[in-house]
Amino acid sequence: MEEKIEKHTIAVLVDNEPGVLARVIGLFSGRGYNIESLTVAEVNNADHLSRITLVTSGTRMVVEQIKAQLDRLVPVHKVHDLTDEGPSVERELALVKVAGTGDRRIEALRLADIFKAKVVDATLTSFVFELTGTTAEVDDFVGLMAQLGLVEASRTGVVAMSKGATGF
């Protein structure tokens, strides 16, 4: 019986203490779970809390297991499955470097404008664009730039949050 693979975005609130990220990553590698992206930064300076956003995929049973395993890590405060818990917004930030001259350079700039990417560095032969959007938008933009002299792209991975007035 082939079970359906689902993609889930999970937000985890943790104590920002040494080793906490290693615990989370070790859990995924040790148990053979997928990580498609992972972002982490401190979100509450006074209480030393960090928020991790994870994108993972697996069967329903595996996704439930991932959440239960995350929740039993001692420094974890809360685990929320944003995919299950109703509408949420997801964003990624990307820096995209493109080198070229002439028409290709003009086309890159035109596309950046359409995607609402900002120029954060420019030389006579290159740009660095900053783009914020959904994973699909960033994929599209990077895909187009690949044909116009893409040098490199650096992406943050997904950060996400539920819609509406209530929070974590």
Next chain:
Amino acid sequence: MPEQKLTGAQIVIKALKDQGVDIIFGYPGGAVLPIYDAIFQQNDIKHILVRHEQAAVHAAEGYARSTGKVGCVLVTSGPGATNAVTGLLDALCDSIPLVCLSGQVPTHLIGNDAFQEADTTGITRPCTKHNYLVKDVNQLARTMHEAFYVARSGRPGPVLVDIPKDVQFADGTYIPPTEVKHKTYRPQVKPEIARVEEAIELIANAKRPIFYTGGGVVNAGPIAAKLLTQFVKMTGFPITSTLMGLGAFPASDPQWLGMLGMHGTYEANLAMYNCDVMINIGARFDDRVTGKLSEFAPGSKKIHVDIDPSSINKNVAVDIPIVGDAGAVLEDMIRIWKARQKRADQTALKEWWGQVEGWRARNCLNYNRTEAVIKPQYALERLREALRGKNHYVTTEVGQHQMWAAQFLPFDEPNRWMTSGGLGTMGYGLPAAIGAQLAHPDAIVVDVSGEASFLMNMQEIGTAVQYRAPVKIFILNNKYMGMVRQWQELLHGSRYSNSYSEALPDFVKLAESWGCVGLRATTVAEVDEVIEKMLAVTDRPCIIDIAVDPKENCFPMIPGGKAHNEILFGPEDSPSDATPEDGMVLV
């Protein structure tokens, strides 16, 4: 009033005392010398000097499992900590509460490849329930108390506290356990009542029910075991248990079907296979128990009680999950059962018991009784008779002897039986026996051992001699790594690759060289004799070398990847077609 300052080492000792520790198992080294100095200057905590750090952890496990308390270990940095790793993982797999303190190089040298430096928290992260590196002496007391809280709460497990040497020397403030509240860790103990009510309805309407109970009931404590017994008696249902759960329900009770799983009884496994309602309390659907997952109790509704939400729906999808402590859940179950005046369906139950008794009549643990050679099962039957009615504890090593011990030694109480189930660590039994013996000086403690397993931690006889722990090392010597040989017969054409125990010592002389008693039985008639002599020794360890049939195999057996109704009963069942291709890869 000025705050009283203590050194880090003194804080460690004070925290241990305040946590009720009376024994700590350890081995010294440069990075823990300040703590050893503090141990020297007090009398409340007894330090047991082991001969290898792995054994310190197993001894603490034996102590913990036989008392229900948290076991405690002290090791030095680097090799001391790495030697402890196997023990820590063993405790993690079997949910044993431990606190292990390790020394670390001074904070300013961490990361410099200093002498005897190891990334101990990194190495032990997947081998512990949680671990800490304490860099500030003022966090030491809090961390120690948190470590004990985490070790014993929820699903118990080992917690390691890594303490750099400069922190042990530094002066800091002590705080008592009462002032420490953990920020995040609050395992759910009380169940959701609606779920328990659902379970009760299912239980009351069952036609072919079975209780499948595990180590979680032992973890929950002796009161939980009493409640389990009470509830099982109220329902009149059959009950089976995992290797880790033995003793939580009295084996002498007629409702008891014996252990289930790979080497479980025919009646337990067939009752599991044919049940319509399964009540799992504190067991984790281990692969040794389920066999082929797609054919595991195929027609059943399943209730699963577990304190760890990650145990639920991990291997087997269940119908009614109940997160909570086994004791708390059983209390609610009994209350609701009584309040709703439930009674099992007596007609259905009678018919079900009829079926179960039919399976039981197969007498699956029967073996070929002979005068020609000592059968390992016979030796254990005689041991059982000799221990009957006496205050005793049993530990085991890993292998065939372990499974025979599980089959042939009955336990009517929890915390009497200690074995390495999840990790299956050869060398566990002797140090665990020492730990149990030191916790129960007046009891008889037997390590049922194999000659190969015994060699893995036999240095611990030294520990047993030093502390006058009269443990009995009952070696079922078959001259083989019997369990390995059995699998080679089943799966690898009887090619006995490296499974013969060459160059064994003379165990009697070995015992004598330590000043212990050594005994040997080579004939059936001698078995009772050596058991009697062994039980008469009360002031020193005793090694009993029993020359058993080297060819005997452990049955019944469900080969890897097979279902509960595909059981091998003995050598007459052809091993060649026993295991399917995909079962071969299973361990």
